[in-house]
Amino acid sequence: MAAITITDWGTLDPTEAVAYLEGQGHEVVLLDTLDPARIVERTPECDAIIASFIELSAETLAALPNLRVIATAAVGYNKIDIEAARSRGIDVCNMPPEATEEVSTHAVAGILGMLRELRPSAEQVEAGGWDYSALPMPPRVSELALGLFSFGRIARAVAERARPFFGRVIAYDPFVPEDAWQEGVERVDSTDALLAQSDVLSLHSLLTEQTRGFLGRENLAKLPEGAYVANVARGELIDEDALADALDAGRVRGAFLDVLETEPALPGNRLVRHPRAMVTPHAAFRSATTVRKYFLIPAENVCLVLAGERPHTLVN
Template sequence: MKVVVVDADYPDIAVEREVLAGCTVVRADARDPGAVAEAARGADALIYQWARITAEVFDAAPSVGLVVRYGVGTDSVDLDAAAARGIWVANVPDYGAEEVAAHTAAGLLACARRLKPHDALLASGTWDYLAAGPIRRISELTLGCLGLGRIGRTLVSRVGAWFGTVVAHDPHVPHEEWPRDVERVDLDALFARSDLLSLHLPLTDSTRHIADARRLSLLPQGACLVNTARGGLVDERALVELLDSGRLACAALDVWAEEPSGPAHPLVGHPRVIATPHVAWFSQESEVEVRRRAAENVLSWISSGAPDHAVVTGTRTAPVHRY
């Protein structure tokens, strides 16, 4: 049984090897489809972080029966191609909710209190509490949450009490499971009412650029946007224009349409943007957790025929079914 860790930012694969002690586990450090296809040859399962897993990869590595993502989003896998070939795709959907919610809360409060512009102004010699623009009492503001999965729910349960009103939109949450003290609104109303808006959606064809120029323009004057979900949810060009015009006061962004991002990006280094490098998920504990649970998906596929968290239900079985 051969498992290839296609790519990972982690310094080693000791955790994965410990979980999959009965397998041959190798590391490839491949990201583009050509390199991934070469690395995947002869593998039974792939674990990846940022690589693109395409139909060409599957065709070059016909032995692959399972692909596992370190994390939640699987938008870099050709899911249709996997399904057509009977290949399982799995993820780790419920790790790091505490970390992402805490990072989001830090971004929300930093935006509300204008920490980024005040820091820059003070560094340039300006000592003036009015120089960063209007700052309102948080209890007078409305917090909006687009998506009420594990992270969205954790966020509103921890910081919702700071805000005067909490509104949210998520068509997938049934009425009986809707959080108490959170007002349910439609999508446009969410944008129109949110003084601070936080995004918590997966990236799909239907959610790409859900925060487009029209909806971003619905946000109240001086509103702030926080995105710790997926960069592709936001029309970045429209966001730059609204920040430059002063229509929006601030943004806190941990995710980007193209990653890794860098200093050439118009939102990195922007005076109204708090920018971080897709780090919201991270703590020392969450890194170990996501690695262990990704490997456990493979272990479950071997022992039971199915991974723990299937995104695509496959038909292929592991070459061995029991340790």
């Protein structure tokens, strides 16, 4: 029997995961917190942790001597010190591509809603108005180019959903081989070319030291005047102050964001209340199906590692 801590599940439902783990003979402690010190305090002898976004530093890992596996209920794992985990023999597993449909649909829905000015239209009617001539004039979507920064699994699903609407879909990703490139999507050979041609820029990159702050003042200035920006990947890809300034100046006409650099949003975040921005609360993955599976799959990963078998997804 192993001791397993499930933490920071937020709006997800860990019930099935708990039943599964207990059915495998393990002891489960539920600890809904984003404070790693509480894990060390309450479950210092735990063998496994299932978490979403809690920060697990080298110091925290050193204080958990029995820890053998961390399974995230998220695709991203940048809150975990991977090198420290590797040095201590701790396996780290992330989520397999369970929510590709949901995230890509959320992205396209948000982009189309932004382009069609749905937010100001609805707000006008809610305020008692009924005058479309007072609303911003939307562009014709079929005359626009959608640019994708990175062309992984979610970006490819976005391209598939977006192609019927847009005049062009272009993408930049030097790591995708030519024979794996998607038909109907134009490949560009540099970020400068992507930025210069994207009427709508949608970010889908992993967060690395090279991509952190990618969309800052310099790259925002390379977009066409009045371009739009969307991000359902990682908040840290964007310099938020630079984007807010670009929206204020009209250099960027609109932004749709499901992720922010700091979550939940800080009270002074300029993008949250900006009239040309629409922000959703990191909800792109959600559906009745994924909410159930987002802790069940990490539970399966934990059990596989504890049994000496290879998990579904291993990142280190």
